[in-house]
Amino acid sequence: MILGDARAPKRSTEGRKRPLVAMDKVSKRFSSGTLALSDMSLVVESGEFVSLLGPSGCGKSTALRIIAGLGDASSGKIDWPSSRINAKGLPDGDISFVFQEPTLMPWQTVFGNVHLPLKLRGISKAAARPQIIDALATVGLADFADAYPRELSGGMKMRVSIARALVTKPKLLLMDEPFAALDEITRQKLNDDVLRLWKETGITVIFVTHSVFESAYLSNRIVVMKARPGRVHADFPLRTSLERDAHYRTSEDYRQACEKVSTMLLEAIGSGEH
Amino acid sequence: MRMQCTAPDSAPVVSSSLRKGNRDLLLRILVPFLVLATLVLAWHIGVTVSGVPPYILPSPLAVATALFTDWHTLAPALWVTTKITLLSLLLALIGGVGFAIFLVQSRWVEIAFYPIAVILQVTPIVAISPLILIYAPSTQVALLICAFLVAFFPILSNMVQGLKSVDHNLLNLFDLYGASRWQTLLYLKLPASLPYFMTGLRIGGGLALIAAVVAEFAAGSAGAGSGLAFRLLEAQYRMNIPRLFAALILLSLLGVMIFALTSFISWLSLHRWHESSLKREN
Numbered sequence: 323m324i325l326g327d328a329r330a331p332k333r334s335t336e337g338r339k340r341p342l343v344a345m346d347k348v349s350k351r352f353s354s355g356t357l358a359l360s361d362m363s364l365v366v367e368s369g370e371f372v373s374l375l376g377p378s379g380c381g382k383s384t385a386l387r388i389i390a391g392l393g394d395a396s397s398g399k400i401d402w403p404s405s406r407i408n409a410k411g412l413p414d415g416d417i418s419f420v421f422q423e424p425t426l427m428p429w430q431t432v433f434g435n436v437h438l439p440l441k442l443r444g445i446s447k448a449a450a451r452p453q454i455i456d457a458l459a460t461v462g463l464a465d466f467a468d469a470y471p472r473e474l475s476g477g478m479k480m481r482v483s484i485a486r487a488l489v490t491k492p493k494l495l496l497m498d499e500p501f502a503a504l505d506e507i508t509r510q511k512l513n514d515d516v517l518r519l520w521k522e523t524g525i526t527v528i529f530v531t532h533s534v535f536e537s538a539y540l541s542n543r544i545v546v547m548k549a550r551p552g553r554v555h556a557d558f559p560l561r562t563s564l565e566r567d568a569h570y571r572t573s574e575d576y577r578q579a580c581e582k583v584s585t586m587l588l589e590a591i592g593s594g595e596h
Numbered sequence: 597m598r599m600q601c602t603a604p605d606s607a608p609v610v611s612s613s614l615r616k617g618n619r620d621l622l623l624r625i626l627v628p629f630l631v632l633a634t635l636v637l638a639w640h641i642g643v644t645v646s647g648v649p650p651y652i653l654p655s656p657l658a659v660a661t662a663l664f665t666d667w668h669t670l671a672p673a674l675w676v677t678t679k680i681t682l683l684s685l686l687l688a689l690i691g692g693v694g695f696a697i698f699l700v701q702s703r704w705v706e707i708a709f710y711p712i713a714v715i716l717q718v719t720p721i722v723a724i725s726p727l728i729l730i731y732a733p734s735t736q737v738a739l740l741i742c743a744f745l746v747a748f749f750p751i752l753s754n755m756v757q758g759l760k761s762v763d764h765n766l767l768n769l770f771d772l773y774g775a776s777r778w779q780t781l782l783y784l785k786l787p788a789s790l791p792y793f794m795t796g797l798r799i800g801g802g803l804a805l806i807a808a809v810v811a812e813f814a815a816g817s818a819g820a821g822s823g824l825a826f827r828l829l830e831a832q833y834r835m836n837i838p839r840l841f842a843a844l845i846l847l848s849l850l851g852v853m854i855f856a857l858t859s860f861i862s863w864l865s866l867h868r869w870h871e872s873s874l875k876r877e878n
Binding site: 414415417418419423425427428441470 | 765768769770771772773779783784787869871
C-alpha cells in the first residue's frame with residue numbers, strides 16, 4: 323500500500339493519541355430558522371471508522387459539514403486537537419471530503435481532478451505527479467489518468483473522487499453518503515475498497531449513511547441520530563473478531579450487528595415521530 | 597492491491613464508425629451546397645426568362661461581375677466593417693467578462709449595477725447613436741461604441757449566469773482545501789462558465805456585425821473611410837443594384853465567417869468535456 327508508510331499513526335508521549343475531532347454541544351440553526359443540529363457532542367479518536375446513521379433530516383450531513391469546517395456552528399465548540407489550525411480557525415489539510423456526487427470538474431481530466439487539492443497548495447503538475455499516480459493506483463484507476471469524467475462510469479467517478487480525497491494524505495476522511503447513488507454491486511465493491519483503505523492506511527473515517535447494512539458492515543462505531551431537531555440518539559462500538567469481508571456478510575456476527583443497529587435506528591425514528 | 601475496472605465502451609464505436617463519419621461529413625457539406633447552387637440557378641433562370649431589368653433585380657452573373665469590378669471600392673469598406681465588428685466584439689468580451697466578474701463579487705454590487713447594464717441593453721442602439729456621434733471623437737469610434745454596447749450585453753448576462761451556476765459542492769470543495777478567491781475564480785468559476793461564455797460569444801458575434809451596420813446607417817457616415825453599410829446606401833442612391841447585392845453578399849459572408857469562427861472556438865474549448873459538443877449514442 324502506497325499510503326500506509328506516509329501517515330503511520332505516531333504515538334504521542336502519553337501513549338494515547340489525541341482525538342481527531344472533538345465536538346462539544348454543537349448546535350446549528352439555518353437562516354430559515356430550522357434547528358438542524360442540537361447539542362451534539364462527539365469525540366472521534368484516531369483510527370476509528372464511525373458511521374453517522376439516521377433518517378433524513380437528522381442532521382448527519384450537517385454534522386459532517388461542521389466537522390469539515392464548512393459552515394460554522396451556531397453554538398457549541400468544535401476542535402481538531404491533533405491538527406494544525408490555520409488562520410481561518412480550520413484544520414490545515416488534514417481533512418478530506420467525499421460528497422454524495424463525485425463532484426468532479428468536467429473540464430479536467432482524471433489526473434487534473436486529483437491534482438486539484440495539491441494545485442491549490444501551489445504544487446505543480448510535475449511535482450505532484452508521483453502522488454497523483456499513487457492515489458489513482460490506490461483506487462485502481464492508474465490507467466485512466468487522461469480520461470475525462472464523462473468517459474467514466476458512476477463507480478469510477480466515485481473512485482476518482484476518493485483518489486482526490488486521498489492525494490493530500492489526510493488524517494480524516496469524511497464521506498457524505500458517498501455510494502447512495504450507485505447500484506448495489508458497485509456499492510459493495512466500493513465498501514470493500516474503503517474498508518481496505520482504512521485498514522491499510524490507518525486513516526480515520528466518518529461515514530454518513532442511511533443504510534443499516536452499510537453501517538454495520540463498515541464501521542467499528544456507530545452514532546445513531548434522530549430528527550427534528552437533529553441530535554445523537556445512541557453511540558456504541560461494533561466489535562467483531564471476524565475479518566470484514568464477503569464471509570462476514572453472511573456471518574452471525576454481522577446479522578447480530580445489523581439487528582442491533584436496526585433496533586437503535588427504529589428507536590430513533592419512533593421517538594422522533596412524536 | 598488494485599481494483600479492477602472495465603474500459604469505457606466508447607473506443608470501439610469510434611473506430612468502426614470512422615468511414616461512415618467521413619461519408620456523413622461529405623454529405624453534410626455537399627447537400628447545403630447543392631441547395632444553394634440550385635437556388636442561385638433558379639434566380640438566374642427566373643431573371644433571364646422574366647426579363648426583369650437589372651436595376652430591379654440583377655442576375656447572379658451581374659452581381660458576380662459587380663463584385664469583381666467594384667472590388668476596389670467594396671474591399672476597403674469590407675475591411676472597415678470587419679475591423680469595427682471584430683474590435684467591438686473583442687472589447688465586448690473583455691468588458692462583458694470583466695464586468696460579470698465584478699458583478700458576482702457581492703449581491704449588493706449586482707443589485708446596484710446590473711440595472712445599468714439592462715438599461716444600456718434595452719435602449720435601442722439606433723436611438724442612442726446620434727448622441728454617441730456627438731460625443732465620440734470620430735465616426736469610427738462612434739460605430740465602435742455602438743457595436744460594443746450591443747455585443748456587450750449577451751456576453752455579460754451569459755457570463756453572470758455562468759459564474760453563478762457553479763456546482764455548490766465544488767465550491768465547498770475549494771473552501772475545504774483553503775482556495776483563495778483568486779484560485780476559485782481561476783480554476784473553478786471561469787472554466788465552469790465557459791459554456792455560458794461561448795453562448796454569449798456566438799450571440800455577441802452576430803449582434804456586433806448587425807450593430808456595426810445599423811450604427812453606420814444611423815451615423816450616415818460617408819466617404820472613403822466608411823464601411824459596407826455606406827456602400828449599400830450609396831449603391832441604392834445610384835440605382836447600382838448589382839453593387840448593392842454584391843455588398844450584401846459580402847456582409848453575409850462576413851457574418852458567416854464570424855459565426856464559423858465563434859462556433860469553432862466554442863467547439864475547440866468544449867468538445868472534450870461539455871455535453872453540448874458531444875454526439876449522443878443510443
